[in-house]
Amino acid sequence: MRIVIAEDLHLLRDGLSLVLSTRGYEIVAAVGSGPELRAALDEHRPDLAIVDVRLPPTYTDEGIKIALEARRKHANLPVLVLSQHVEQLYARELLADGTGGIGYLLKDRVMGGNQFIEAVTCVAGGGTVMDPDVITKLMARNTKRDAVAALTPREQDILTLMAEGLSNTAIADRLVVSEGAVSKHTTNIFLKLDIPQSNDANRRVLAVLAYLDGRRTD
Amino acid sequence: MHERLREHALALPRSGFLVVLKLCQVLKSLAILLSLLLLCFGLWFPFVPAVLSARRTATAHRRAARRWSAVQIPEPYEPRPPAIEPQEDGRFKHGARLYRRRWWPQFLDNMTWLNRDRATARDILWMLVDPFVGLPLVLIGPALVLGGAAAIALPLLTLPIPAAVEVAGGVVAIAAGLALGAPLLRAHARWTRVLLAPESARAAVRSQRRTRWFIARGYALARPLILLGQSLGNLVVGLVTLVGVTLTGVVATPLLHAVRPLADLHRRQAHQWSGVHVPRPYRLPPEAPAQREDGMYEYGHRLYRTPAVPALRLRARSALRDPATWRDLGFLLLSPLLAVIPALATALFVLGIFGIAWPLPWRDHWAWGLTPWVAIPLGYAIALLAAAISAPLMRAHAACTSALLGPTATEREEQRTRAITETRPESTWAESTELRRVERDLHDGAQARLVAIGMALSNIEFLIDSDPDQAKALAAGTRAASVTALGELRSLVRSIHPPVLSERGLGDALKALALDLPLTTHVTVDLPGSLEPPVESAAYFAGAELLSNAIRHGDADETWIDLRHERGTLTLSVLDDGRGGADPTRGTGLTGIQRRIAVFDGTLQVTSPTGGPTKAVIGIPCALLPPR
Known part of the structure; x- marks a missing residue:
């Protein structure tokens, strides 16, 4: 898989490249600023872009802007956005186009070893991955809603993991239960929350996120 | 279809009614002009009745727009001041004076009320302009129909052209009048909205490019x-x-x-x-004259007993130079x-x-x-x-x-x-307390954890060959410790300066904050530029404090946040549906906000009747810079 990395801190850029290249990914470009990122995306047409939110020259939200712009230009190029802090506001903007291939994670998660690699694979494959911090806050806002409050604690855990972008298999792994049990729970959740169920894993994530965010899906 | 026909049929009598209303309005406009003229000579008694009567006309127009053209124009007026209640001795208190009768202090209250209301000036402007815009709009329809009818009814008396042409012209005029009546009435309602709606409602209209x-x-x-x-x-x-x-x-x-x-x-x-x-x-204004050892004040070669004269002369000199x-x-x-x-x-x-x-x-x-x-x-x-x-x-x-x-x-x-050399003594105290807090948090938190991580790493180094299993377990623990340290640093950074504020500015930072809160928030932002960073930061933390008050003390479920920059002032208002009863003179939260914004000559107004709702408005005079 060919990856472009944009991160302005030298140390982190090298660390990221190392983590990915030791696991057999090809880093076609590792750049340190917004304009360089734009050029690298145009030149290499990678399978995935890993982008820091804050990049020179403005040190504002250059990363998100360029990522969204590149997704419009290059037919939904998969983008994994990394940041020192996560904001629901940014999550909302990244999810707004309603297609997959998007990830939004704290930089801390890179240390999580396998989980980070799973996220990279999932996003590159057109899936959606959201940081647990985003989901925790989303869930906190939703616990007052009757429908969410009516879920059992186990179902709430599974809803959280679904929103983070985990597949049934990954959820079963994480909670140490069988995959069958997980799929039974998910069916229940969809019934209780009245979310249209879908076999496509990515559409499922988007529907759950939209529900938690209080938006309507089409 | 039926509705449309009805609207067209009724458009004419409605326009006629408005024409009559507007003819009365012309007289009122003259009265207002006269009252404004008298105001210039210090005679302000006629001002209150003139403005109040203009309000009645304006309200009638708003009602007509709503009922007949479905154009909603909310009332823009501030609430009327309450009736002044008599004291125990039967007299009426107003400011620092007592009055035997109610009408005079009440009149003064009304005067202040009308004067402060921004809608007053717009009402007056509307009264003066409307006869030239609104009147023609509602006059065209009835005029066409009446003119056409006259041409048909009195064909031989009026014009030296063939009767058939005149009748045909009359029919065309009536048809045009009937067809145009309803659209013109709608146009009139929209025109009414331009000046008579509150500013927030007009903002929506203003955003349409043509308008x-x-x-x-x-x-x-x-x-x-x-x-x-x-x-x-x-x-x-x-x-x-x-x-x-x-x-x-x-x-x-x-x-x-x-x-x-x-x-x-x-x-x-x-x-x-x-x-x-x-x-x-x-x-800069000159410094205050310094007191000499003998208690006198010096200016030039003369000594003064009080600082007043030297201060005046210093000011005069600096202004002249x-x-x-x-x-x-x-x-x-x-x-x-x-x-x-x-x-x-x-x-x-x-x-x-x-x-x-x-x-x-x-x-x-x-x-x-x-x-x-x-x-x-x-x-x-x-x-x-x-x-x-x-x-x-x-x-x-x-x-x-x-x-x-x-x-x-x-x-x-x-x-x-x-600006570089200037120090701000009033804010340094707050700053140093803040810095001490940050130092303590770093010292007890992230710094200590990094030390622990370093120790754990050296242990891992030592164990990695002899006991790889324990080394692995230790590594996992170390990683968890680093995650905790990062989390602590993140919340510390947020409390010093939220990253969204630097990345997106005040509007989006408030939106991001609202999204993180466990209650329903509605955020409206009208900020067509950016602000000085210190103002931005003060306004953000003041807003955050107000919101946390709403949740902690007010027990609110829903809040409305409004941020705008108008007439050189940044206004941030937070309204919540909590149980109210907040008192700005007590409670450290509200005084903290006041201290924070006082540096910028900012103000905080809180209205919070028991039982709610609570509305807090922060105003900070500041310039709007170009968008970053």
């Missing part, structure tokens, strides 16, 4: 009149100051300071009307000439519409003997041209203002050095 163009030109044509009026006042003040200072010397120098607010007003106008930012060029003072005076004296620049467009506009396109009723002919076919298009073309050049001329005026009232290159340099 914005017309409104901008309208302002650019009307504002020169304000400038002309101001400039005459400026001329008088400038002459009085100049003559006073020349004749009396030092005695009149306080006048030199009094001139500054006038100049400030023009600076603000240049910014708000034409987007030209004109900074204040003045030097400040070149900006003399440029201010020059501007005041020149301002009638400068105001002529934008007024050219207005004059051209008036000439086009009233001088050429409309035959003046008292002169029975068109201007310069033109035929109507030439005069009408020519007049409107001239008016359009005037509208087109109005905004550039206003900008030219603002550029002149900037040249005279802004700082020169040297003054700019002086100001910059001053």
Whole structure:
């Protein structure tokens, strides 16, 4: 898989490249600023872009802007956005186009070893991955809603993991239960929350996120 | 279909009603003009009844727009002041005085109430302008129908043309009147909304591009009149100051300071009307005279027992030596000439519409003997041209203002050095407490954890060959510790300066904050630029504190946050549906907010009746910078 990395801190850029290249990914470009990122995306047409939110020259939200712009230009190029802090506001903007291939994670998660690699694979494959911090806050806002409050604690855990972008298999792994049990729970959740169920894993994530965010899906 | 027919059929009587209403309104406008004129001579008694009667007309128009054209125009008025209750001795208290009867203090209250309400000025403007815009709109429909009917009913009496043509013309006129009645009524309702809606509701309309163009030109044509009026006042003040200072010397120098607010007003106008930012060029006020060891104050070679006279003379000297003072005076004296620049467009506009396109009723002919076919298009073309050049001329005026009232290159340099060396003692205390908190958090939190991680790593190094399993377990623990340290650092960073604030500015930072809260929030932001970073940060933390109050003490489920910059002031209001009863004089949260924004001359107003709702409004005077 060919990856472009944009991160302005030298140390982190090298660390990221190392983590990915030791696991057999090809880093076609590792750049340190917004304009360089734009050029690298145009030149290499990678399978995935890993982008820091804050990049020179403005040190504002250059990363998100360029990522969204590149997704419009290059037919939904998969983008994994990394940041020192996560904001629901940014999550909302990244999810707004309603297609997959998007990830939004704290930089801390890179240390999580396998989980980070799973996220990279999932996003590159057109899936959606959201940081647990985003989901925790989303869930906190939703616990007052009757429908969410009516879920059992186990179902709430599974809803959280679904929103983070985990597949049934990954959820079963994480909670140490069988995959069958997980799929039974998910069916229940969809019934209780009245979310249209879908076999496509990515559409499922988007529907759950939209529900938690209080938006309507089409 | 049925609805549409009904609307068309009713449009005529409705327009007729509005025509009658507007004819009464013309009389009221004259009364208002008279009351404004009397106001200039200090007779302000007629002002209150005149404005109140204008409000009644305006309210009738709002109601008509809502019922007949489905154009919603909310009432923009501030609530009426409560009736003054008598004290135990039966007298009425107002300010620091007692009155035996109620009507006088009540009248004073009403006067203040009407004067402060921004809607009053718009009502008056509407009363004066509407006869020229609204009246024609509602008059056209009935006039066509009545004219057509007259042509059919009295075919032989009126015109020397064949009766058949006249009847046909009459039918066409009636049909046109019936067809146009309803759309014109709707157009009239929309016009009514332009001036009679509250500013928030007008913002929605303003955002439509076409409307914005017309409104901008309208302002650019009307504002020169304000400038002309101001400039005459400026001329008088400038002459009085100049003559006073020349004749009396030092005695009149306080006048030199009094001139500054006038100049400030023009600076603000240049910014708000034409987007030209004109900074204040003045030097710092002199320091207060120091007390000598013998308790006296020194100025020149003389000693004074009190600091008053030396302070006055110091101020006078600094004002006289400040070149900006003399440029201010020059501007005041020149301002009638400068105001002529934008007024050219207005004059051209008036000439086009009233001088050429409309035959003046008292002169029975068109201007310069033109035929109507030439005069009408020519007049409107001239008016359009005037509208087109109005905004550039206003900008030219603002550029002149900037040249005279802004700082020169040297003054700019002086100001910059001053800003660097200047210290702000009032905020350093708060700053040092804040820094101590950050130091403690770092010392006990992330720093300690990094030490622990370092120790764990050295243990791992030691164990990695002898006991790989334990080394692995230790590594996992270390990683968890680093995650915790990062989390602590993140929340610390957020409490110092939230990252979204640097990345997106105040509007989005508040939106992001609202999304993180466990309650329903509605955020509206009208901030077409960015703010100075210190103001931004103060406003953000003040807003965050208000929101956390709403959740912690008010037990609110829903909040409305509104952020806007208008007339040189940033306003942030937070409304919640909690149980109210917040008191700004008690509670450290609200006083903390007050201290935080006081540095910027900001204000905090809280209304929080027991049982709710609570509304807190923060106002910080500040300039709006271009978007970053």
